[in-house]
Amino acid sequence: MTDVATAPGSLQTPLWRAIAVYRIAALIYAAALIVTNISFYLRPMFAWPVLAVMAAWTVFTTYAYADAARRRPPLLIADLVLTMAVMASSVLIVGREALTLGKPTIAVAWHVAPVIACAVGGGRRAGIAAALAMGAVDIVVRAHYDQAATTGAVLMLLAAIAVGYLVRIAEVSQARLQRAIELEAATRERERLARDIHDSVLQVLALVKRRGAGLDGEAGELARLAGEQEVALRALVTNPSRQPDSTVDLLSLLMPFESTTVSVAGPASAVQLPGGTAREIAAAVSAALDNVTRHCDPQTRAFVLVEDEPAEVTVSVRDEGCGITPSRLAEAEAQGRLGIAQSIKGRIAALGGKVTIASSSSSGTEIEMVVPRPRPMG
Template structure:
């Protein structure tokens, strides 16, 4: 994958260009020293000029990220293989057998390093094995020094490839960190603006209408809920998690967290409370009905407690309102007011659970809903 301009790989490509010219200078010194032993010394000069020209072209082409692809990589490898193939004719078999170096010498490591920087350890190792094998094939004899050169070539491909991949990984992580920081700053900027306008208005509506009856009280309750939801949104808290596709579960803790507000305190375990999606939705709906009763018949303040007991999950809704007088629930049922009977008890019963109500006049009300983890 090509690195963007200014990326961490750019110094590696520049170092590769420097290596080509530095190694070419060493090749030039060896040619001057051994020219008298070559079978065709004039041809050796032509090969040297070709190597110089190719070093300049690759320095320019590899500088552009869009060029660091297979056509150029294969051409780079092919040029070195061609020079190695011409070595027995230019230098001569007798000279090679006597220990005269091949024409490319260390310059042949250029494609190995290019492959390693562009593709990592494996690609560098493949190029090293190809060129190392070709270098051994051109020699009249294979000795310890020639084998050492191939091993060093292989190590260079692996090590440089590893360093290149580390550079790419570091660059990707840095980019993600920069994007996250930018997103965080934008969220904080929006949060400040929302806090200074929308949230304050919603909080004012909730406070002024908390003790009113009728539609005004309902509007105040809705304003409080929207304030809590908006605070969760700008804080980066997920208000309505999607079902887990693997098991079709929902986190009850996150679902009930939507109802947290200055008037409603939600206490839940520190870890998620997964439930089947259908069970979680029904339990949340029953909890919402209980909180609606608190808003209608008490002062709107409530405490919600979530307990994960393994096979069962318990949600308790407690308020400090006037309580439920004896016989009031039965009277409400006879009058057709089935909020508690249907919205709460009916839902929990359908899930195979039970509802316990603890209330007394002047002592508030606690509704405890216990459901099995798997509905029957």
């Protein structure tokens, strides 16, 4: 069974309750027929112990199947085997002659319960296998192979197929419901973050932009940058679920980073990626280059290399700076400075990729970002 099937609140839970109700009703029906037909039995004294076993097993399975952790193949197989044994005991108790004349077996309709349980617990294939096995035992016990004898086995097989299909639909519905709940929770969290950002960061950026407007030098440059970041951040928080647009050449987004200290190299042809994927990679590269600017000498050289392969795109950002120690990365993340943890690793991980960082004091730092190409639909 899948995790969806065993999860708390699974849509399969009502089916297991229905099996328990059916088994109890079938037990009552079997007891009534035993009382009615016991005078025709070959060995009637054995009917009562078998009925007691059926009653005890009904109670046991009712509680056992109520716990999702116990709905496993060992219990399903034990249920099937014990029910087959009860069916086979009909030859000893009812007698071959009475069974040939059409008298019901000891189990009557009680033997259908484990077949349905296998269909619910293991899907259509398990249900079909259980129905074929139980149907074969039923036909052999009855010892006549006419249409009337096979009808019950066929109906049991059809029930297993129908229930297995219903279970598959329930699992898909459960998975979609879980996904919808997760998306709703994520949306609420984004809305909360958007409110917090609006009440704090955006207002500070707007204030810096207004106070620095018209100033010269670094103060004016800071005001201009604050204004640009305010616009970008406001667009992000007001439209967090923006869908990727048509394909974009990744190199066209990376070439603007080229300067006297930054070199960008890549294939001669365009590196086409979905717009959202390309922008996220470019943002990660920007964060990596920003780390070089902030933590290294202003004249430190940096190199951006793009490798385009059929299954993935690799972007490497290498600098000739002083390097980054592992303890420094952990310390920065603990202090809330999440440039590499979120701006780089977080972005690439969200695209299904991975980030590798190699650094030393003698050769600088190289950040390698590998992003798989999205598979074509259809």
